[in-house]
Amino acid sequence: MARRTLRSGAAAAGLAVALMTGTAGCTFPDVTMSPGLAQEQDVAEDTAEPAGATEVAATAATEPERPAGDLDTGSLTHTIAAGDQTVVVDYWTEQDAKTWTTSAPKTLQLAAHVEGARSDVQILVTRFVATADDGRQRTVAAEDRGEFALMPPFTYATALTLPDVSPTATAVTLYVQFDLLVETMPDSGRYYRQTVLDQLELPLIQEESP
Known part of the structure; x- marks a missing residue:
């Protein structure tokens, strides 16, 4: 009766070691953000115009450059x-x-x-x-x-x-x-x-x- 108990304990211990070893060899993926979404965010940040750039461009587009005149030199x-x-x-x-x-x-x-x-x-x-x-x-x-x-x-x-x-x-x-x-x-x-x-x-x- 004692021999069966020892074998059962040894088997349980071996299973526990195997599970721990397998777990230590695995790497879980980072699920905080999808890789595709992260790349899109980086691209958006790189291509974003500086604050005020759109307003300056719009102002320049609505104010045509004055051509030279015949009396500009006096x-x-x-x-x-x-x-x-x-x-x-x-x-x-x-x-x-x-x-x-x-x-x-x-x-x-x-x-x-x-x-x-x-x-x-x-x-x-x-x-x-x-x-x-x-x-x-x-x-x-x-x-x-x-x-x-x-x-x-x-x-x-x-x-x-x-x-x-x-x-x-x-x-x-x-x-x-x-x-x-x-x-x-x-x-x-x-x-x-x-x-x-x-x-x-x-x-x-x-x-x-x-």
Whole structure:
């Protein structure tokens, strides 16, 4: 009876050792998070935009870059063929044209003279007109009628302020026109008409709505 008890105890002890050995050789997986979910979270963290990046990008997309304007450097000279002579028009402004907005006053000056004409032939300016076009309306900015000598060494000069433009305007095109009378022969008293056209592109900065 005692021998059977010893065998039963030995068998039980052997089974316990086997179970402990098997358990020690096994590794249980980490079930705190699925591997796929962990990888997705890492990718999302790597690709997430910094705080405020989306807002900055949206602001940049809604504010188009202002193009260069003809008076950004402060002055400009145009040379225009007019029959046998050339009309040279100098434009300038004492303001910073790069900061012009739709509501701010915009003032510029111009001076025109003739090159290549005979000194003994009369050239007269009978009409000068400057028209501002903001894409929605055209407004006469300046007009001058008369008979003003333009042959060398005389110059036609004037100053003008651009009229109010639409609050949504992005630029103003200034159209300039000179109507000339050119003498056909010295002291002939007979003239032919010559029209000279020119234009300036003046971009505007958009103002924020109140």
